[in-house]
Amino acid sequence: MKTKAAVLYEMGTPQPYSETTPLVIDELNLEGPGPGEVLVEIVGAGLCHSDLSVVDGTRPRIMPMVMGHEASGIVREIGPDVTLVAAGDHVVFSFVPNCGRCLPCLSGRAVLCESGARANLAGTLLSGSRKFTDAQARICHHHLGVSAFSQLTVAAEASLVKIDPQLPLEKAALFGCAVMTGVGAVVNTAKVEAGTSVAVFGMGGVGASVVMGARAVGAHPIIAVDRLDDKLQFARQVGATHLVNAASDDPVAAIRDLTGGGADSVFESVGHEQVLLQAYQATGRGGTTVSIGLPHPSKIFAISAASLAVEERTIKGCYMGSSVPRRDIPRYIAMYQAGLLPVNLLHTHTLRLEDINAGLDRLAAAQAVRQVITFADNQ
Ligand SMILES: NC(=O)c1ccc[n+]([C@@H]2O[C@H](COP(=O)([O-])OP(=O)(O)OC[C@H]3O[C@@H](n4cnc5c(N)ncnc54)[C@H](O)[C@@H]3O)[C@@H](O)[C@H]2O)c1
Ligand SMILES: [Zn+2]
Ligand SMILES: [Zn+2]
Structure with missing residues (x-):
């Protein structure tokens, strides 16, 4: 299938990013979900400083890469053996997938999942697969198993947390990185x-x-x-x-x-x-x-x-946040809904995918708290 996405081909491009456009908006091919994997339509994707740090080379990653790791969306299709989510579920992404089988996972330290760390370093999904290719058939890597600056993405079910569907999805995105x-x-x-x-x-x-x-x-x-x-x-x-x-x-x-x-x-x-x-x-x-x-x-x-x-x-x-995502994200959402966490205030800007490079400039100048990219075409 096709998806419009923001791809980083090269790190270290100089500012201003609105002119040098390190994030290229491309139409990519996206392969459907394999075993344990899920197709998600992205609704909201926040711009975090860690995205900027990959763009400017502070956090070196394998290139090219479909960026974005703080996001929410709706499950559109599940691959074989998926049990944690179903089509239509609202989800928030966790930017470390956790296998549930390694020693850190068994010790309650999901953030340190060994398979998750390996996959994130390699720019793959937990299974080792890579799903995005560009028009020249170049493989585009996954950012932290999420790659949210895309209308559609495929992620391991271990990267997803099912959430209360009452929560507006643009706000829900912020629970995936900033709040967690x-x-x-x-x-x-x-x-x-x-x-x-x-x-x-x-x-x-x-x-x-x-x-x-x-x-x-x-x-x-x-x-x-x-x-x-x-x-x-x-x-x-x-x-x-x-x-x-x-x-x-x-x-x-x-x-x-x-x-x-x-x-x-x-x-x-x-x-x-x-x-x-x-x-x-x-x-x-x-x-x-x-x-x-x-x-x-x-x-x-x-x-x-x-x-x-x-x-x-x-x-x-x-x-x-030393988090166990499937335990903690629902807790923080419940705290927000009870008025204990004013998460609404974090959301200072709403952008279209096409405006993402100007968003990087705003983030570099500390002129925004969280800018959320919404995919109006998806609605
Ligand atoms: N450990 C993690 O899991 C994790 C998760 C997300 C982000 N991060 C990292 O956390 C950091 C913050 O991310 P963010 O998205 O909130 O960044 P941000 O750019 O939105 O905010 C950084 C803030 O620091 C301020 N600042 C700059 N220099 C300062 C100084 N000398 N003293 C005090 N304040 C100063 C800026 O004005 C800005 O308000 C980044 O390094 C990011 O990569 C880590
Ligand atoms: Zn982040
Ligand atoms: Zn693990």
Whole structure:
């Protein structure tokens, strides 16, 4: 079958992307679902900084690739042996498929699924298959098993989470990365307790979701850090109690001052190793620093070795909110529906697929929180 999709053929194209158009809108051939696979019509697909990081080369991936990993859609066809979803189901994608059989899966750490990691690195589905080809018969790889910047996609059933059909699908998309990662960082990774202090660096979709999660579990104070005042005003709307502009103030001194020596849990959701260092320095004795942002793999983060022992510090990595997607996405949706997570506010722009390169420019300039691509032709 045919599908219109945004393909990245080459990383590292210079800005402005609206002129250099690294994402090429092409009509591709899409092979139907094999065993354990599902054809999904995409309804909403969010633009995440991790997409931009593949475009600019910060997260090197195998090329060419159909981008997009934060999405929702409707199941249109199931392959043999699929049991988790049926045609017509509304789904959110998880960007690590989990096999349910490897040791991390059996240990409740779906994010670390070995087969999922292997497939994501190779740009294939969980089965190893690749479904997209372009007009020159070149294979286009899958982005994290999702490839959501396409009218239609094929994914492993292990990449899908069936959701409440009452939830508008444009909003549902945001649960696939920003919300699952940010709220999961609070609930699963740091296990933030009520009344403890939280600081969050970077008020994009991920950091704002950390703030929402912190608010939902009763953390206090919740200190938001960004370099842009409008992002800080936005942070207040989603639950931050204190705001620090890192362009004009020293965020480490400000957080230490506000918390009497450092916050209990500090989250880095910018993707810069220097900001991770600031997050560590702003963490209090006995506290936890959570690394969510994704700098280039060559970047190094150096700390005082003694401080970990003497101050009983913890540094934790957080991938996809340390989530178990089929357990956590329905939970976060229920929290949203109960008014505990203002996810609506994350959705700042709606784009057509054709406007995706301008969307990358807006994201690079931090002028958006979440831009959701909708597929009007699909409706
Ligand atoms: N670990 C995971 O599973 C996971 C999931 C999604 C995204 N990410 C990563 O998380 C990071 C954030 O993603 P996003 O989509 O929210 O990004 P975003 O670009 O929407 O937001 C980043 C924010 O950081 C702010 N910022 C820039 N420099 C800063 C500084 N020095 N101090 C404070 N704030 C600063 C920007 O103004 C912007 O508001 C990226 O590195 C992304 O790749 C990781
Ligand atoms: Zn993402
Ligand atoms: Zn597994």
